[in-house]
Amino acid sequence: MSEVINEPMKNPYLPYKAEIVEIRDEVKGIRPIKTFKIKLIGRERFDYQSGQGCLVSVFGRGESWFTIANSPTRPDLEFSILKTGKVTTKLHEMEVGDVVGIRGPLGRGFPLDEWKGMNIVTIGGGIGQTPLRSIYQYVIDNEKDYGDLTIIYGARTSRDLCYKDELMELIEQGYNVELSIDNPEPDWPYFVGFVPDNLKRIKPDPKDTIAITCGPPIMIKITLGVLKDLGFKEDQIYTTLERRMKCGIGKCGKCKLESVYVCRDGPVFRYDELSALLEKA
Amino acid sequence: MKVYSGNFLKDVITRLLEEGYRVYAPVKEGNYHVFRVVKSADETDFDYINTKKSPKEVTFPENEILIKYGEWVEELPEQPDRLAIVGIRPCDVKGIRLMDRVFLEDITDPYYEAKRKNLLIIGYACNQAGDYCFCSSVGIKPYSSEGVDILVTNLNGRQIVEVVSDAGKELAANFELTDASAEDIEAKKELEKKVMESFTRKVDTENLEERMKRAFDSDYWKEVATNCISCGTCTYLCPTCFCFDIFDDGELKGVRIRAWDSCQFPLHTLESSSHNPRPEKWQRLRNRFYDKFYYMLVRKGELYCVGCGRCSAACPVGIDIAEVIDNVPSEVE
Numbered sequence: 001m002s003e004v005i006n007e008p009m010k011n012p013y014l015p016y017k018a019e020i021v022e023i024r025d026e027v028k029g030i031r032p033i034k035t036f037k038i039k040l041i042g043r044e045r046f047d048y049q050s051g052q053g054c055l056v057s058v059f060g061r062g063e064s065w066f067t068i069a070n071s072p073t074r075p076d077l078e079f080s081i082l083k084t085g086k087v088t089t090k091l092h093e094m095e096v097g098d099v100v101g102i103r104g105p106l107g108r109g110f111p112l113d114e115w116k117g118m119n120i121v122t123i124g125g126g127i128g129q130t131p132l133r134s135i136y137q138y139v140i141d142n143e144k145d146y147g148d149l150t151i152i153y154g155a156r157t158s159r160d161l162c163y164k165d166e167l168m169e170l171i172e173q174g175y176n177v178e179l180s181i182d183n184p185e186p187d188w189p190y191f192v193g194f195v196p197d198n199l200k201r202i203k204p205d206p207k208d209t210i211a212i213t214c215g216p217p218i219m220i221k222i223t224l225g226v227l228k229d230l231g232f233k234e235d236q237i238y239t240t241l242e243r244r245m246k247c248g249i250g251k252c253g254k255c256k257l258e259s260v261y262v263c264r265d266g267p268v269f270r271y272d273e274l275s276a277l278l279e280k281a
Numbered sequence: 282m283k284v285y286s287g288n289f290l291k292d293v294i295t296r297l298l299e300e301g302y303r304v305y306a307p308v309k310e311g312n313y314h315v316f317r318v319v320k321s322a323d324e325t326d327f328d329y330i331n332t333k334k335s336p337k338e339v340t341f342p343e344n345e346i347l348i349k350y351g352e353w354v355e356e357l358p359e360q361p362d363r364l365a366i367v368g369i370r371p372c373d374v375k376g377i378r379l380m381d382r383v384f385l386e387d388i389t390d391p392y393y394e395a396k397r398k399n400l401l402i403i404g405y406a407c408n409q410a411g412d413y414c415f416c417s418s419v420g421i422k423p424y425s426s427e428g429v430d431i432l433v434t435n436l437n438g439r440q441i442v443e444v445v446s447d448a449g450k451e452l453a454a455n456f457e458l459t460d461a462s463a464e465d466i467e468a469k470k471e472l473e474k475k476v477m478e479s480f481t482r483k484v485d486t487e488n489l490e491e492r493m494k495r496a497f498d499s500d501y502w503k504e505v506a507t508n509c510i511s512c513g514t515c516t517y518l519c520p521t522c523f524c525f526d527i528f529d530d531g532e533l534k535g536v537r538i539r540a541w542d543s544c545q546f547p548l549h550t551l552e553s554s555s556h557n558p559r560p561e562k563w564q565r566l567r568n569r570f571y572d573k574f575y576y577m578l579v580r581k582g583e584l585y586c587v588g589c590g591r592c593s594a595a596c597p598v599g600i601d602i603a604e605v606i607d608n609v610p611s612e613v614e
Contacts, residue, residue, distance in 0.1 A: 011391045013347050013527075013537075014354065059350040060532040064553075085553040099353065217556060244552050246527045247539075249388045253524035254542070254549060257558070259576040264387070278497040278571070281558075 015101025049109025057101030071137030125215025154180035335520035376520025404429035413590025506563035513543035515592035
């Protein structure tokens with residue numbers, strides 16, 4: 001009898017051992033979101049691209065895919081996790097020092113190298129801000145390589161906004177951050193309305209600009225229409241897709257969209273790639 | 282081409298068992314045949330057109346432990362050193378070759394690879410097409426020796442042995458084989474012609490990629506799906522259906538398992554946000570036909586159907602893959 005290789009680099013189903021080093025509450029209430037900072041145990045963090053994901057593993061519960069929420073220019077790995085199923089409920093019960101498994105980096109990230117010299121507009125809704133946060137952190141950390149940065153982000157209520165402290169700090173530092181909430185709230189100084197409406201109001205210039213959108217499917221759909229009305233071509237627009245994922249390496253077929261494996265060929269797609277498929281995302 | 286005077290298939294099983302192989306071979310159960318791990322050649326029965334279930338489980342088990350865990354990874358499962366499948370039909374050999382492309386190309390799946398690289402394949406040529414067979418329509422010859430180590434053909438009660446690979450040569454060296462006569466060679470050619478003529482089903486694959494492309498939004502798929510009960514029998518029996526689920530069994534100590542899954546099940550794609558990309562039965566049915574006859578063709582350049590007809594034979598509501606593909610509308614309203 002022989003053994004399957006006991007080495008995460010060579011057996012892609014085997015997670016790296018990792019430790020939770022920090023937990024931050026992003027959103028409280030019945031649909032809570034926490035950001036977990038995770039450090040690999042006994043080895044350096046792997047290199048990755050913004051937009052790539054990891055399967056976070058809790059033995060006894062399973063694995064779930066999360067996009068990496070921080071830029072590769074920042075330390076460790078961060079994941080912002082909505083409590084919604086078996087794995088995420090367990091993660092929300094965990095504390096600093098607890099051990100989890102990490103498989104990654106998985107999939108194709110954003111082509112940030114290709115975007116050098118361009119203006120960057122991120123358009124996010126709710127927890128869909130996660131991959132966009134990795135992008136804007138990266139762009140801020142490599143400011144001289146990029147043009148203007150515009151961060152458009154909204155949620156249902158002010159309590160549902162993720163990364164609030166970080167975004168407030170960016171506003172104070174003079175970054176162009178455009179926040180919105182769906183309905184009026186007392187003392188809310190920013191836009192009230194849906195994210196695509198805020199985008200319509202801001203009207204980013206499509207010239208030399210890349211727009212990246214991520215959020216609930218309906219928001220993405222309407223945002224796409226607004227971007228086209230503003231003159232953005234499909235090859236200037238990127239998104240990341242969410243699908244049920246299990247293997248994370250393009251084998252198990254769960255995330256398959258038409259002939260494409262979202263976990264392997266994505267989750268980042270340029271819009272013209274998606275509109276060329278028979279099956280719509 | 283060689284001739285063996287005894288029953289080569291059975292004798293080869295005996296030899297392989299002596300050498301310590303884990304041998305999969307056809308066993309008769311009730312009124313059908315199925316590949317099982319056998320302990321003796323006496324258990325086997327080679328009087329079949331094909332087995333009810335495909336032999337994909339040899340390299341891709343229905344349930345497979347990936348990791349044994351406690352607080353952390355404790356152990357990985359041992360893999361068999363020597364595996365053999367005896368009596369596999371050419372369509373199913375093609376099935377294994379198509380599975381290879383899924384599991385071995387791009388990122389290698391080490392669990393599949395461990396079994397596949399140690400697998401000896403003793404093929405068995407068909408003398409007669411089954412009621413639902415249409416492999417000849419998807420580019421497979423029912424007497425093909427492609428991908429096997431040794432191919433056996435039953436010729437008027439005698440066994441013709443074609444040694445194909447080095448591993449096959451090594452194994453064949455243990456048997457007394459005589460050269461086939463010119464008459465034998467001629468008779469085998471006749472038999473090949475006869476089997477090609479025995480197909481009652483043909484599928485028109487002419488211009489199929491284009492036809493599939495145009496028919497994607499057709500109501501045809503809703504019509505085909507009318508009686509479908511999403512049972513997944515088709516995907517379960519299919520030699521090229523590779524979808525699987527991964528789950529943990531045991532809260533504090535247990536096993537991480539992968540198990541066959543089916544794109545016909547609504548839970549297959551259901552996301553935790555409650556969004557489901559294929560909520561409707563007809564979308565899931567369409568997905569199966571498109572995956573085999575379009576998506577994989579785009580991705581791998583090959584049809585992912587080997588024409589074994591198992592899904593048609595077993596479908597409880599009579600959905601027939603050959604008929605469905607043959608009738609894909611070329612003009613869409």
